Amino acid sequence: MSKYFANIYDTVNTLWTGMRITWRHMMNIKRDNVTLQYPEERWPRPERNIGFNHDNYNVIRSRLHVDIDECIGCLKCTRACPVDCIKIDTIKAPVRGEDIPNVGHTGETSSGTKKALLVSRFTIDMSECCYCNLCTYPCPEKCIFMVGGPNGSKHPIDYEFSEFDRNNLIYQFAKLITPGQKEALQNPTPEVEA
Amino acid sequence: MTVDFLIDWFAAMGDFPVIAFLLAVIISGIPIFLIMALNAIVAVYVERKVSAFMMDRIGPMGQGPGLHAGKWGLLQTAADAVKLLVKEDTVPETSDKFLFKMAPYIIFIGAFMGMAAVPFSSVLQVADFNVGVFYIIAVGSIGVIGIVMAGWASNNKWSLYGAMRSAAQIISYEIPAGLSIIVPIMMAGTMNLQLLIQSQSGTVWGILPNWIIFNNPFTFIAFFIFFISAVAETNRTPFDIPEAESELVAGWMTEYSGFRWALFFLSEYANMFVVSGLAVAGFLGGWQSPIPGMFDSAGWELFWFMGKLILLIFVMMWFRWTFPRLRVDQLMHVCWKVFIPIAMFNIFGVGIWKLIFG
Numbered sequence: 001m002s003k004y005f006a007n008i009y010d011t012v013n014t015l016w017t018g019m020r021i022t023w024r025h026m027m028n029i030k031r032d033n034v035t036l037q038y039p040e041e042r043w044p045r046p047e048r049n050i051g052f053n054h055d056n057y058n059v060i061r062s063r064l065h066v067d068i069d070e071c072i073g074c075l076k077c078t079r080a081c082p083v084d085c086i087k088i089d090t091i092k093a094p095v096r097g098e099d100i101p102n103v104g105h106t107g108e109t110s111s112g113t114k115k116a117l118l119v120s121r122f123t124i125d126m127s128e129c130c131y132c133n134l135c136t137y138p139c140p141e142k143c144i145f146m147v148g149g150p151n152g153s154k155h156p157i158d159y160e161f162s163e164f165d166r167n168n169l170i171y172q173f174a175k176l177i178t179p180g181q182k183e184a185l186q187n188p189t190p191e192v193e194a
Numbered sequence: 195m196t197v198d199f200l201i202d203w204f205a206a207m208g209d210f211p212v213i214a215f216l217l218a219v220i221i222s223g224i225p226i227f228l229i230m231a232l233n234a235i236v237a238v239y240v241e242r243k244v245s246a247f248m249m250d251r252i253g254p255m256g257q258g259p260g261l262h263a264g265k266w267g268l269l270q271t272a273a274d275a276v277k278l279l280v281k282e283d284t285v286p287e288t289s290d291k292f293l294f295k296m297a298p299y300i301i302f303i304g305a306f307m308g309m310a311a312v313p314f315s316s317v318l319q320v321a322d323f324n325v326g327v328f329y330i331i332a333v334g335s336i337g338v339i340g341i342v343m344a345g346w347a348s349n350n351k352w353s354l355y356g357a358m359r360s361a362a363q364i365i366s367y368e369i370p371a372g373l374s375i376i377v378p379i380m381m382a383g384t385m386n387l388q389l390l391i392q393s394q395s396g397t398v399w400g401i402l403p404n405w406i407i408f409n410n411p412f413t414f415i416a417f418f419i420f421f422i423s424a425v426a427e428t429n430r431t432p433f434d435i436p437e438a439e440s441e442l443v444a445g446w447m448t449e450y451s452g453f454r455w456a457l458f459f460l461s462e463y464a465n466m467f468v469v470s471g472l473a474v475a476g477f478l479g480g481w482q483s484p485i486p487g488m489f490d491s492a493g494w495e496l497f498w499f500m501g502k503l504i505l506l507i508f509v510m511m512w513f514r515w516t517f518p519r520l521r522v523d524q525l526m527h528v529c530w531k532v533f534i535p536i537a538m539f540n541i542f543g544v545g546i547w548k549l550i551f552g
Contacts, residue, residue, distance in 0.1 A: 018517065
């Protein structure tokens with residue numbers, strides 16, 4: 001008989017202990033919460049250590065970006081790309097090294113190279129890109145690069161780009177050019193001599 | 195809002211007793227249904243949040259309507275309700291189709307009828323029976339017929355197991371619940387819920403409100419037996435062996451979808467509401483203020499009743515997210531070997547107490 005009551009006491013006691021635990025968790029939810037509201041909050045990115053000093057080496061290789069004002073349209077990155085995800089079209093500029101304001105073309109890069117070509121199309125399909133980083137080495141103007149890391153000052157890091165449509169992963173870098181402007185640039189009207 | 199008042203009111207307008215009765219019943223039935231629906235929507239949201247907080251999660255969250263479910267996920271249950279209503283209504287090929295379709299309505303009727311006798315305040319009560327306590331206990335067991343029908347008609351082993359477990363459990367736990375609710379009836383000398391609550395005014399032991407739970411040690415124990423039996427009667431964790439997800443998928447609800455399942459869900463939360471209402475009326479002073487003599491106007495009465503009721507529903511959720519499920523033999527052990535002897539001893543003790551002190 002005493003065992004019966006001891007059993008009841010034990011049950012009530014342990015149940016109360018369990019309820020105290022859940023109550024404590026509920027009251028301390030602000031402190032104990034483990035859920036991260038992902039798009040609004042992110043975990044901090046961990047420090048990478050790859051065994052050597054990587055001041056000039058982008059270990060993250062997150063996304064390709066092009067400073068189109070620097071690009072001279074040499075197509076070296078297209079040739080380096082093992083999966084052919086970089087597509088470039090160029091038009092010969094009427095005068096080498098001169099600005100064409102109506103299409104936003106600048107004649108000179110920041111390092112002083114005079115551009116002979118106008119880049120009318122520069123697309124990178126990031127769904128095809130294999131993040132090998134091979135396109136960034138041959139670039140004579142250092143205008144194509146992986147964002148973040150040592151290039152953090154040029155472009156903020158972006159490794160979470162996701163889209164509902166795969167076509168949105170094709171990034172357009174060239175300045176917008178209307179077909180009419182393209183036509184005019186490709187067939188320049190000869191200047192009539194007075 | 196008593197239905198009798200409405201019947202009298204309509205009867206005074208003309209001599210159409212049948213129409214007056216029907217109108218009065220429909221007019222008083224609509225608020226009950228609205229309370230049921232609102233209760234389910236709010237309680238499901240609160241349950242998700244409580245469960246999340248107890249598990250160190252944050253539950254449904256969102257920044258606004260649209261892709262997310264409202265701020266703090268407030269629209270989550272509304273979205274769930276819309277989802278349930280537009281879901282396909284499937285009936286298994288080999289089921290007993292008539293019983294399968296009838297079962298949700300019978301369970302719903304049981305819960306709906308129970309809501310009619312809940313005394314929200316001294317004036318807000320749809321039907322003021324002189325056997326209110328008995329009525330709630332009686333209509334509370336209608337649901338088990340629907341559950342057995344659902345389990346049998348589904349033609350599915352899980353459903354049948356769930357239904358049989360549910361029948362065994364509900365019928366077993368009716369006994370300790372009934373024996374414990376006899377204690378307030380003995381203390382107050384009435385089964386009428388309004389008179390039962392009115393008898394709990396004033397103070398006891400000097401400071402405590404004169405609620406039946408505080409009256410003597412036997413009533414204190416009786417409250418806990420009644421409340422735990424009520425949790426078992428509503429098939430909630432830790433007594434959810436009829437719908438044990440890990441063994442029986444969803445028990446007797448396995449084959450149901452869409453609106454029929456929503457009716458089961460609505461009934462489950464309405465049952466929680468009704469048994470909590472009975473516990474509040476029987477043991478916690480109903481709409482009486484916890485500070486005797488203060489805050490006892492009509493609005494406060496509703497506030498106190500709903501406050502106590504919501505507290506009890508919260509405790510049910512607290513149970514659910516704390517305790518693991520009982521085995522069938524443990525369940526029967528608790529009922530027949532612990533609750534029923536103690537409940538009978540309580541009746542005896544309260545009788546002696548009334549003879550000596552009352």
